[in-house]
Amino acid sequence: MEIHRLFTNRLFTPALFVALCLVSTATNPYLQYLLNLILVYVVVAVGQMIILGFAGQFAFANAAFMGIGAYTVALLGSHFGISYWVSLPAAGVLCAIVGCIVGLPALRLRRVYLGLMTMGFAELCYWLFLHWRDLTLGTDGVKVEAPTFFGIRLDTDDAAFFVIVIATFAMVLLAKAILASRYGRAFIAIRENELVARCNGINVPLYKTLAFTLSGFYAGIGGGLFALAVRFVAPDTFNLLQVVLHFAIVMVGGVGTLSGALLGALFLTMLPEVLRGTQAAQEMMYGVLLVGVIVFMPKGVAGYLIERRILPPEVLVHGWREEVRERDGIPQADAKPSTAE
Amino acid sequence: MEPLLETQDLTVRFGGVVAVEDVSLTVPPGEIRGIIGPNGAGKSTLFNALSGVVKAEGRINFDGRDIADVPVHRRAGLGLRRTFQHVRLMQNRTALENVLVGMHLEIPANPLKSVLNLGGGVSPDRAARDRAREVMSFLGIDGLILRETGTLTIAQQRLLELARALAPGPKLLMLDEPCAGLSVPAVQTLDEILLRLKEEWKLTILLVEHVVSLVIDVSDSITVLDKGRVIAEGAGDEVMSNPAVKQAYLGTEEVDAA
Numbered sequence: 001m002e003i004h005r006l007f008t009n010r011l012f013t014p015a016l017f018v019a020l021c022l023v024s025t026a027t028n029p030y031l032q033y034l035l036n037l038i039l040v041y042v043v044v045a046v047g048q049m050i051i052l053g054f055a056g057q058f059a060f061a062n063a064a065f066m067g068i069g070a071y072t073v074a075l076l077g078s079h080f081g082i083s084y085w086v087s088l089p090a091a092g093v094l095c096a097i098v099g100c101i102v103g104l105p106a107l108r109l110r111r112v113y114l115g116l117m118t119m120g121f122a123e124l125c126y127w128l129f130l131h132w133r134d135l136t137l138g139t140d141g142v143k144v145e146a147p148t149f150f151g152i153r154l155d156t157d158d159a160a161f162f163v164i165v166i167a168t169f170a171m172v173l174l175a176k177a178i179l180a181s182r183y184g185r186a187f188i189a190i191r192e193n194e195l196v197a198r199c200n201g202i203n204v205p206l207y208k209t210l211a212f213t214l215s216g217f218y219a220g221i222g223g224g225l226f227a228l229a230v231r232f233v234a235p236d237t238f239n240l241l242q243v244v245l246h247f248a249i250v251m252v253g254g255v256g257t258l259s260g261a262l263l264g265a266l267f268l269t270m271l272p273e274v275l276r277g278t279q280a281a282q283e284m285m286y287g288v289l290l291v292g293v294i295v296f297m298p299k300g301v302a303g304y305l306i307e308r309r310i311l312p313p314e315v316l317v318h319g320w321r322e323e324v325r326e327r328d329g330i331p332q333a334d335a336k337p338s339t340a341e
Numbered sequence: 342m343e344p345l346l347e348t349q350d351l352t353v354r355f356g357g358v359v360a361v362e363d364v365s366l367t368v369p370p371g372e373i374r375g376i377i378g379p380n381g382a383g384k385s386t387l388f389n390a391l392s393g394v395v396k397a398e399g400r401i402n403f404d405g406r407d408i409a410d411v412p413v414h415r416r417a418g419l420g421l422r423r424t425f426q427h428v429r430l431m432q433n434r435t436a437l438e439n440v441l442v443g444m445h446l447e448i449p450a451n452p453l454k455s456v457l458n459l460g461g462g463v464s465p466d467r468a469a470r471d472r473a474r475e476v477m478s479f480l481g482i483d484g485l486i487l488r489e490t491g492t493l494t495i496a497q498q499r500l501l502e503l504a505r506a507l508a509p510g511p512k513l514l515m516l517d518e519p520c521a522g523l524s525v526p527a528v529q530t531l532d533e534i535l536l537r538l539k540e541e542w543k544l545t546i547l548l549v550e551h552v553v554s555l556v557i558d559v560s561d562s563i564t565v566l567d568k569g570r571v572i573a574e575g576a577g578d579e580v581m582s583n584p585a586v587k588q589a590y591l592g593t594e595e596v597d598a599a
């Protein structure tokens with residue numbers, strides 16, 4: 001049996017969910033915290049993957065959206081006593097709106113300019129987190145109220161895990177459905193060639209805006225989950241390093257693959273824990289890793305594993321596996337051009 | 342009969358260059374119109390003007406409405422589809438995904454249906470997939486449906502691009518040099534496909550092509566462009582014996598009669 005069939009099995013997702021829950025019962029607090037963080041970064045990474053990896057927009061505002069999401073949850077809880085169950089979706093919706101607005105100038109900007117503009121936005125948000133002390137308490141940071149579930153306070157990492165794991169699975173499954181639909185195909189078509197996309201009836205500005213909105217939503221929810229995982233939100237988390245981290249997750253994971261977002265989040269969340277170095281050392285490692293992956297795995301870890309038939313191919317069509325069943329072959333990245341004709 | 346496409350004094354300028362000048366075309370439904378002319382005559386630019394990707398002066402009437410101010414993606418929705426002189430496909434994606442990009446507007450926009458599949462048992466892309474397979478098998482490339490596009494031969498890629506344009510069921514198909522890079526048997530295959538599209542699909546086609554034998558074989562009438570202007574129009578042999586046409590081709594390029 002080929003390994004990739006394991007992942008396409010109907011039972012894989014529920015089995016993974018159950019396995020994670022079982023693992024979580026056996027973790028020490030540190031490992032539990034790390035597991036939570038990995039899951040949070042999966043959601044955040046999907047946001048960056050949609051805009052950069054699928055729609056091909058050089059947008060680096062994801063870290064800012066994550067920050068806005070985290071602060072939204074923290075501040076709504078501490079200032080207004082609003083429940084996490086309300087503030088989490090609110091963080092997603094707010095960041096979706098901000099994402100949509102940030103996306104508007106992007107309709108006229110390209111590549112480097114879009115990159116600079118969005119990086120500027122990320123810097124601006126960092127500056128606001130730092131200096132708008134009346135709202136954010138500046139460097140003091142904000143403590144995150146633990147949510148309660150039917151009277152039970154979810155104030156441990158173990159308790160937070162259940163919220164995070166359910167949210168992460170739901171968000172990833174939703175992303176999978178979106179990307180396999182006409183929406184995901186429109187994103188990819190825009191990335192590949194905007195003129196062709198337009199000639200095929202795709203409203204390019206609309207779908208770019210949609211990609212920004214969606215990525216804002218994912219980063220916002222991710223930020224809200226992050227607040228729950230770390231229970232303390234401070235400005236320094238959302239500095240330039242966070243921007244670089246999101247970019248690195250997409251590049252290392254594999255541009256234009258959902259599994260790339262998952263793998264990228266897994267590796268780059270664990271990396272600093274493994275390295276345990278200074279920030280400078282970490283930044284250097286990201287650099288080395290980025291270069292290493294680009295040189296040895298130009299399609300990222302996920303692309304590499306898909307080519308080796310370890311991970312299943314990602315075809316952006318609902319139910320495309322039915323086609324496989326009717327035919328024999330599956331898409332082969334390494335297939336030789338047919339000699340017919 | 343009402344013409345399907347009618348342009349009046351269509352003009353495209355790039356700075357000082359007038360790539361298309363005062364082109365007035367009238368194409369009745371069901372006709373295959375060959376468009377020939379030497380390199381740089383403005384054939385591709387004419388297609389770009391019709392599909393809306395370059396700005397043009399003059400009027401364009403399509404299917405009973407003025408589309409001069411209609412944006413590109415809406416024109417596609419009205420049934421104006423095209424291929425490109427240099428094949429433009431998503432190279433790292435499967436043939437199926439490429440065809441489904443062409444069917445973007447045929448799939449419900451409502452995300453509850455097309456993403457979450459609420460209120461329907463079958464998968465949301467099912468109808469589009471069936472249609473893609475149908476069109477690809479019409480073109481004889483259904484065996485490639487899940488192949489990655491980059492692994493296909495140029496002939497297969499040309500047919501795949503044609504499938505993407507055909508799948509949404511266009512009213513007007515614009516083919517920009519579909520034979521470029523094809524072998525003689527592949528050109529023959531395309532010749533038969535074009536005739537079947539005319540007979541069975543009653544499709545209206547604008548065909549830009551340097552392989553004049555093919556153009557003469559399939560076209561109901563031919564328009565000759567030179568330096569952006571129409572220099573001749575009419576039935577195949579009539580046009581080819583026109584002295585102005587011979588003059589235009591002289592010294593620029595052999596008329597490929599093979």
Ligand SMILES: Nc1ncnc2c1ncn2[C@@H]1O[C@H](COP(=O)(O)OP(=O)(O)OP(=O)(O)O)[C@@H](O)[C@H]1O
Nearest residue numbers: 355358360378379380381382383384385386387426
């Ligand atoms: N985007 C553009 N900017 C500037 N000039 C252009 C542009 N597109 C085309 N032209 C010019 O317009 C003229 C017509 O070009 P076009 O590509 O339409 O010719 P063609 O008939 O398709 O030629 P070929 O047979 O080589 O494809 C040429 O002089 C070309 O240089």
Ligand SMILES: [Mg+2]
Nearest residue numbers: 384385386426
């Ligand atoms: Mg041309």
